Structure formats: structure tokens, C-alpha cells
Amino acid sequence: MNILLAEDDSQLGELIVYMLKKKGDYKVEWVMEGEDAFYYATSTHYDVLILDWMMPNGTGVEVCRRLRKQGYAGAILMLTAKDTVEDRIEGLDAGADDYLVKPFEIGELLARLRALSRRNYAPIFEEEIEIDGLVLNRMSHEVRLGRAEVQLSPREFQLLDLLVQNKGQVLQREVILERIWGFDSEVALKTIDATVKLIRKKLDIVGKQNLLQSIRGVGYKVEH
Structure with missing residues (x-):
């Protein structure tokens, strides 16, 4: 599975990358700013984008909203410490497919990634x-x-x-x-x-x- 991780917490980012590579057949690219996440997502196909809510140069919600406005159809999982109903609604309304509240167990992250990958998000590229x-x-x-x-x-x-x-x-x-x-x-x-x-x-x-x-x-x- 090809994954883009956008997370500005270096300790958490390193841990997620390490655990994903250890637990399964995951190829992970990691960025720490919203603008980089948007650029990577629009330049390369990923099976799932993992976007942290709070990042410099573009929050996860802002990146998600921009991508959807441009017609991005891939799977997006939002990571955040915000856990109110209003926050969840905001993230989902921005175009996120799923929502995972910090702190979380790596097993739950893996399960959500598997669930998202089973949906048909395959992009249609011109032959x-x-x-x-x-x-x-x-x-x-x-x-x-x-x-x-x-x-x-x-x-x-x-x-x-x-x-x-x-x-x-x-x-x-x-x-x-x-x-x-x-x-x-x-x-x-x-x-x-x-x-x-x-x-x-x-x-x-x-x-x-x-x-x-x-x-x-x-x-x-x-x-x-």
C-alpha cells in the first residue's frame, strides 16, 4: 500500500513510518507541512493520505478541502487530537473519509487503512x-x-x-x-x-x- 503521511510531530511521524513498514507491505512517504502534502498528493498516486489536522503552511482540513475542490478522489484519513462532534463534522465535511483521534493504537490505524484500501479509490489515468x-x-x-x-x-x-x-x-x-x-x-x-x-x-x-x-x-x- 502506498501511503502519504503528513504529520509535523517528528517523534510521532517517525513512529508511524517505522510501525507501518514493520507491520506490513506499506510504502510510506512522510512530509511535515500542509503545502508539501498538497503538492505530493497531486503529483503521485497514493492509496491513502494520512493528514494531521494541525500542520504549518496548511492544516489537514485545509489541504483536504483544497484536494477535494480539485477533484481528488483518493482516500483521506484525518489524524487529530480534536475529538468533539463539531470537529469530527468539520473534518468529514472537508472531505475526509475517516477520522482517528490521538492518541491511538497502531493496530487501529492499520485496521482503518485496510478498510479504506478496500474501497475503490483507484484513479483513472489517461492511457x-x-x-x-x-x-x-x-x-x-x-x-x-x-x-x-x-x-x-x-x-x-x-x-x-x-x-x-x-x-x-x-x-x-x-x-x-x-x-x-x-x-x-x-x-x-x-x-x-x-x-x-x-x-x-x-x-x-x-x-x-x-x-x-x-x-x-x-x-x-x-x-x-
Whole structure:
């Protein structure tokens, strides 16, 4: 199960990440601010979002409400120390699917995650996405321009697809590393640069080398 945890309490956040990874087949990405939670949730598919109510740069309720307004259909579990009926109503009205009051037992958290994962929140992705004449097929992992096909490795395709999904936005190299290689990866940042270089070389064959733009000292982006 792929989970995004947004929790600004470092001790609790570390404990949740540790216990989820210990107890089952969970892949967890952890952020500590509301704005980061919103950005991650709109950039990557997660089976469940776990949002703490009180966070800097956007509370869990605010993030939840923003996501739902943009059509986000994934499962959202709210964590909070607020336990009045009014608070529960506010969280659920903001779009949360479930509500867990602190302190809680890890077993209850796991049970709620399992319950949420059984519901059908699977996002509907376009099978093909096109940018500037270049077509990416997410089912076959094919990339082509007209009749010309670009042969990318699975990792190269994932990186290109991530940038295309977020076209117009600059993705920091650290974000790319977490998305493509994983939260616990020991891969160096220079690996991203090397992978982008390989993609550009292959795109150059079909005349699309400049599709991937470098933002010095920050990361990469695909422009509209």
C-alpha cells in the first residue's frame, strides 16, 4: 500500500513510518507541512493520505478541502487530537473519509487503512498523454513521435512521465529522487542528472532534446 503521511510531530511521524513498514507491505512517504502534502498528493498516486489536522503552511482540513475542490478522489484519513462532534463534522465535511483521534493504537490505524484500501479509490489515468507531439503510453511504456519510437528504460520512462504529468512545474531533484527511486533510496542526486542526460540523448534522435529543461541548482521541468 502506498501511503502519504503528513504529520509535523517528528517523534510521532517517525513512529508511524517505522510501525507501518514493520507491520506490513506499506510504502510510506512522510512530509511535515500542509503545502508539501498538497503538492505530493497531486503529483503521485497514493492509496491513502494520512493528514494531521494541525500542520504549518496548511492544516489537514485545509489541504483536504483544497484536494477535494480539485477533484481528488483518493482516500483521506484525518489524524487529530480534536475529538468533539463539531470537529469530527468539520473534518468529514472537508472531505475526509475517516477520522482517528490521538492518541491511538497502531493496530487501529492499520485496521482503518485496510478498510479504506478496500474501497475503490483507484484513479483513472489517461492511457496516453501527449506533449508537443510526443506521445507516452502508460500501459505499454512506449514513447513515440509520429512513427518514430523512443526506446526508454523503465526508470527513464518513469522520470519522463513524472515531468510530463507536472508540465510547467519545476520539480526539485530531491523530489524526483523520492518519486522515482524511493524514499529510502541511497541513490545519489547525480544519478538524476545522468538519467536526464540519457533521456535527452534518446529524444534528440526524434528532434525533442530541448523538451526537458534544466533549472540550475533546483531541478528539471517540461514546459507546455
